[in-house]
Amino acid sequence: MAPLLLLGLSFGTPALVQAAGLPTLQALADGRFDISAEVRMLDDGRVLGELDPRRSLAPASLSKLYIAAAALGRYGPQHRFVTRLVSDGEQRGATLHGDLVLDSGGDPAMTTERYWTLVEQLAARGIERIDGRVRLAQWQFGPEPCGVADRCSARDATMSSYDARLSPVAVDYAAWCVRLLPTRPGAPALVGGCFSSRPLVAVSGEVNTVAEGQPTRLNARRTTANGRDTLTLSGQVSVADGPQSVYRSASDPAQQTLATLEMLFAQSGIRVARGFAIDATPPPAGARELAAVESPPLQMALMDMLNYSNNFMADVLTIGLSASQPPSLASGAAALERFVDTVPGHGPVSLASGSGLTPDSRTSAHGLVALLDAMYRRAELFPTFVSAMQTPGNGAARFIRRGDPLFQRSVMIKTGTLNQPVPVRAIAGYFRTSSGRWGAFAVMLNGRAATPYLVWPDVLQALSSDLTPLIERY
Incomplete structure (x- = not known):
């Protein structure tokens, strides 16, 4: 196995300076929450503020910083995952004699559009009928x-939509999508598929159309019985808000992909004599490639993963690190921990996944800052790594648009949230000072019980209150 990433560069051993406190964050914790925090300059290693920085706490989705760094080290920013359709059958005229096999290349963000490209490549070959199966x-x-x-x-x-099971042949992050189109006030909204005229999942219930000035309120629940998913809808959609997309995770990602391929083959006019099937058999030896599609570069996938905190992408990438056969999330997480062992000065870590969906993962603010420091010193990887984060001022998630205007435009962040079994609010990233210097910070707050609850605006405002003066001063 190729090495994941060797971060053996030293960031020096400057004389330690007595760190200032982080009074607003400390007051926010107030004995009700366990906290670990560190703020460090990256050019000289000076610690500007800390609160129990080596304390081991749950990082929630800050785990995605680890898998982003490890994936960049393994593949490089320009890596593209390739998904193929292969067969050992022979094409005679418009008929492919034999089975057609979908062979995944580990794309963590395969889409309906790219599957459509694959099927259209078959049509371009003149294939109109497959006398075997599509596997x-x-x-x-x-x-x-x-x-x-x-x-x-x-x-x-x-x-x-964040809790789908993992599969190498998934589509659209293993989430069903339906599109609700408002009609006229008092009438039911129309329900279609996001990538087809009709939904690919069974739909029950009804959503009413309401007049402009009334709010859109949508409820959707996916249930599964006898292997069949059903999306039950209720609520209302305003004519002023226009069409609305609703996503819910599929119970079986491969079954969702099967339904998608059935739709795409039908739209392309390619008949499949023996139907579609899911199995665990590798493509036959000597199978030739009939169609292939590449993913966008990894650097674009990481931006989506970090900005939208996509659990499915993070854990598929984690499985891809696995050194065992067959690979698994557990063996991928073990490989991720081995990657962390190469980060200078990190300290103990326990990662059960790359997504952070597992609440038993543990790291420290000091460790997270060590990771950020190590990536900062990788000139070939740092631009991709930092650009995959977001500034609060124009964040994809509205809840992060908090804090002093200087704070909002001077930091690049990743957040992490868990609500069970205890509330977790975690945030880490980089900052640029008013003089142009780079720094890194990490803050993790873990509840000691299910209550009290901790809201993000309070956390972001506290971080802004402590970090903004440091940005101005240095």
Whole structure:
């Protein structure tokens, strides 16, 4: 196995300076929350503020910083994942004699559009009929056992899109998508698919159209019975808000992809004599490539993963690090921990996944800052790594648009949130001082019980109050 990333560069051993406190964050914790925090300049290693920086706490989605760094080291920013359609059959005229096999290349963000490109490449070859099957070769892994509470409960029902099980042949992050189109006030909204005229998942319930001035309120629950997913909708959509997309995770990602491929083959006019199937058999030896599609560069995928905190992408990338066969999330997480061992000065870490969906992961603010420091010193990787984060001022998530205007435009951040079994609010990233110097920071707050609850505006305002003066001063 190729090395993940060797971060053996030293950032020096400057004389330690007595760090100032972080009074607003300390007051926010106020004995109700465990806290670990560190603020460090990256050019000279000076620590500007800290609160129990080596304390081991749950990082939630800050785990995605680790898998982003490890994936960049493994693949490089320009790596593209390739998904192929292969066959050992022979094309005679407009008929392919034999099975057609979908062979995944580990793309963590495969889309309906790219599957459509694959099918259209078959049509361009003049194939109109396949006299065998179309097989989804889920041979690398999967469906991955649920592993964590959210994914386990989502096998039967969910009201979320972040808790899908993992598969190498998934599509659209393993989430069903339906599109609601308002009609006229008092009438039901029309329900279509996001990538087809009709939904690919069974839909029940009804959403009413309401007049301008009334709010859009949508509820959607995916349930599964006898292997069949159903999306139950309720609520209302305003004519002023226009069409609305609703996403809910699929109980079986491969079944969702199968439904997608059936739709795409039908639209292309390619008949499949023996239907579609899912199995764990690798493509036959000597199978030739009939169609292939590349993902966008990894650097673009990481931007989506970090900006939208995509759990599915993070854990598929984590499985890709695995050194064992068959690979698994557990063996991928072990490889991720081995990567962290190469980060100078990091200290102890326990990562059960790359997504942070697993609440038993542990790291420290000091360790997170060590990771950020190490990536800062990789000139070939740092621009991609930092640009995959977001500034609060124009963040994809509205809740991060908080704090002093200088803070909002001077930091690049990743956040992490868990609500069960205890509230976790975590944030880490880089800052640029008023003189143009680079620094890094990490803050993790973990509840000691299910309550009290901690809201993001309070955390961001506290961080801004402590960090903004440091940005101005240095």
